Amino acid sequence: MEKISLQKLKWIRSLQIKKNREKEQLILVEGEKIVLELLSQSRFRVKLLVGSEKFLLENKISTDCYSAKKGELEKMSSLSNAPDAIAVLEKPEKETIKNNTRTLILDGIQDPGNFGTIIRTADWFGITQIVCSPSNVEQFNPKTIQASMGSVFRISIHYTDLPDFLSSIKEPIHGALLAGTSIYETNAAKMKYLVLGNEGNGISKDVLSYITHPILIPGRGTAESLNVGIACGIFLAEWNRAL
Numbered sequence: 001m002e003k004i005s006l007q008k009l010k011w012i013r014s015l016q017i018k019k020n021r022e023k024e025q026l027i028l029v030e031g032e033k034i035v036l037e038l039l040s041q042s043r044f045r046v047k048l049l050v051g052s053e054k055f056l057l058e059n060k061i062s063t064d065c066y067s068a069k070k071g072e073l074e075k076m077s078s079l080s081n082a083p084d085a086i087a088v089l090e091k092p093e094k095e096t097i098k099n100n101t102r103t104l105i106l107d108g109i110q111d112p113g114n115f116g117t118i119i120r121t122a123d124w125f126g127i128t129q130i131v132c133s134p135s136n137v138e139q140f141n142p143k144t145i146q147a148s149m150g151s152v153f154r155i156s157i158h159y160t161d162l163p164d165f166l167s168s169i170k171e172p173i174h175g176a177l178l179a180g181t182s183i184y185e186t187n188a189a190k191m192k193y194l195v196l197g198n199e200g201n202g203i204s205k206d207v208l209s210y211i212t213h214p215i216l217i218p219g220r221g222t223a224e225s226l227n228v229g230i231a232c233g234i235f236l237a238e239w240n241r242a243l
Helices: 006-014 018-024 032-039 053-058 070-076 112-124 142-148 162-167 228-241
Strands: 026-030 045-051 065-067 085-090 103-107 129-132 156-159 173-182 193-197 213-216
Touching: 006 045, 006 070, 018 026, 026 032, 026 142, 032 045, 032 085, 045 053, 053 065, 103 112, 103 162, 112 129, 112 142, 112 228, 193 228
Parallel strands: 045 065, 103 129, 103 193, 129 156, 173 193, 173 213
Antiparallel strands: 026 085, 045 085
């Protein structure tokens, strides 16, 4: 079992920076549970794996890996408590957006925690495809990966110009707006495309013109709006119930 070198440690730490990940087309994953799940599937190729000696021995991992002490894992990690495993993955080839499948569309979600929550929620409710605007936070942001609890590796996520994408859709397009029909009074069984907007500004003007069915979650209190991750869960629960 080879010990991690200082050079490799510094390289892994550099991948915490987005421009470095993009330059090398790599993904940085932290956490024992997510790393073990990735090792059991073939969609994402693990380029390098670092773990504590205990983690590597308990999981019988002996090839293409490096052992590291707690202090070394802390230096490589962005988490407050250093994980026992860190993996570097190669980005997979881009997939084609599928037609005739339930699709969640995200217009400029900025917070990686919100994005990860949305991905995890979509995975729970059986959504297999998410389409994002270019301004949306990066799907492989380490905080997004953590918040998604690994769901980011199970859902097909695409980035594209939303007006171009939406202009080709002939079916109804539902969008979350403060002025719309209650989701509980909507025929959710006919929903195929659902658009959620930016945390502060909602759905952008360029995208808004393609919304054919504005919908909302009715409330009784005085809060200005719902967190987008929570709103996503409510919409998807009703969408799922109608199927």
